[in-house]
Amino acid sequence: xxxxxxxxxxxxxxxxxxxxxxxxxxxxxxxxxxxxxxxxxxxxxxxxxxxxxxxxxxxxxxxxxxxxxxxxxxxxxxxxxxxxxxxxxxxxxxxxxxxxxxxxxxxxxxxxxxxx
Amino acid sequence: xxxxxxxxxxxxxxxxxxxxxxxxxxxxxxxxxxxxxxxxxxxxxxxxxxxxxxxxxxxxxxxxxxxxxxxxxxxxxxxxxxxxxxxxxxxxxxxxxxxxxxxxxxxxxx
Numbered sequence: 001x002x003x004x005x006x007x008x009x010x011x012x013x014x015x016x017x018x019x020x021x022x023x024x025x026x027x028x029x030x031x032x033x034x035x036x037x038x039x040x041x042x043x044x045x046x047x048x049x050x051x052x053x054x055x056x057x058x059x060x061x062x063x064x065x066x067x068x069x070x071x072x073x074x075x076x077x078x079x080x081x082x083x084x085x086x087x088x089x090x091x092x093x094x095x096x097x098x099x100x101x102x103x104x105x106x107x108x109x110x111x112x113x114x115x116x
Numbered sequence: 117x118x119x120x121x122x123x124x125x126x127x128x129x130x131x132x133x134x135x136x137x138x139x140x141x142x143x144x145x146x147x148x149x150x151x152x153x154x155x156x157x158x159x160x161x162x163x164x165x166x167x168x169x170x171x172x173x174x175x176x177x178x179x180x181x182x183x184x185x186x187x188x189x190x191x192x193x194x195x196x197x198x199x200x201x202x203x204x205x206x207x208x209x210x211x212x213x214x215x216x217x218x219x220x221x222x223x224x225x226x
Contacts, residue, residue: 002162034214043218044160044204093159103148103165103208110159 003027004096006108013084013115020080021111023094030096033077034105035069038091050077084115117142122205122217130225135192137220139205142186145215149181151190152204154219160204164190195224 003026013019023033033050048058048069056069068080077096081088093110097103122139129135137151148167152160164179166172166188172179178191188207192199202219209215 044216046213049213091157103212103214104150104162105214106162107152107159 002098002104002106004030004094004106004108006094006111008111009109010112011114013113015085015115016083018080018082019084019113020078021092021094021113023077023079023096023108025075025096025098025106028096028098029074030077030098031074032097033071034095034097035067035077035079036093036095038093038110040091044093047079081113084113086115089113089115118217119144119209119215120205120207120217122203122220124218125221126223127220128223128225129195131195131197133195135195135199135222135224137190137192137203137205137222139188139190139217140186141188141205141207144209145186145207146210148208149179149188150206150214151177151179151188152206152216154202154204156201192222197224197226200224 005024007022035047036044038044046059047062048056050056050069050071052071052074058064071077091110091112095105095107097105120141151164153163154160166179166181176193180189200223202221204219205217206214
C-alpha cells in the first residue's frame with residue numbers, strides 16, 4: 001500500500017513554455033501533498049504544501065505565480081512550472097500524507113525536468 | 117541549532133557488519149520521526165517510523181529514539197551492498213510538517 005505516482009517521469013521543454021506535473025496517491029486518500037525540488041547532490045527542498053480544496057502554502061523564496069499548485073481531489077495534486085527557464089531544471093518530487101496514518105509521508109518517483 | 121542534523125558522511129561499513137546512522141534534533145521537532153533511504157537519482161523511500169522512546173525493529177533495521185537526548189538512530193544489521201544509499205532522518209515540527217536532515221551517505225564495502 002501507500003503508493004504515490006507521478007507523471008511524467010521526465011520531461012524536456014523549451015525555455016518560456018509551461019510544464020504540468022501530476023501527483024496521485026493510488027491506494028489511499030491524501031489530504032495533504034507536498035512538492036519538493038532537489039538539485040544534483042543536494043538535499044530535498046520543500047517548495048509548497050498542498051491541501052485538498054484550499055490554496056497551497058509556499059515556502060519562503062518560492063514564487064507562487066511561477067509554481068502553480070492545484071490539489072483538486074484527495075488523490076491528485078498538480079504542479080505547473082510556468083514560463084520555465086533553464087535554472088528551473090531539477091528533480092521535482094511530490095509526496096503525500098495518508099489521512100489515516102500518523103504523519104507518514106510517501107514519495108512519488110519524481111519528475112526530472114530539463115529546460116533547454 | 118538546525119532542526120534535524122546528520123553527519124553527511126560518507127560512512128563506510130564492511131559487508132555483513134552493522135551500519136549505525138545517527139541524527140539529532142532540536143526542540144522545534146516533536147513527536148514523530150522517520151528514516152528514509154534515497155538511492156542516487158531516485159526519490160526517498162520510507163523505511164522506518166518511530167514515535168515513542170526505545171527501539172523498533174523491522175527485519176534488518178532497528179530504529180532507536182531517545183527523546184531526553186533528542187537523538188534518533190538507525191541500525192542496519194548484516195549490511196549489504198544494496199544498502200549503499202543516502203539515509204534521511206526526519207521529524208515533524210509543531211506545524212505537523214516533516215523536516216528532513218541533509219542525509220548521511222552510506223557505502224557498504226563488498
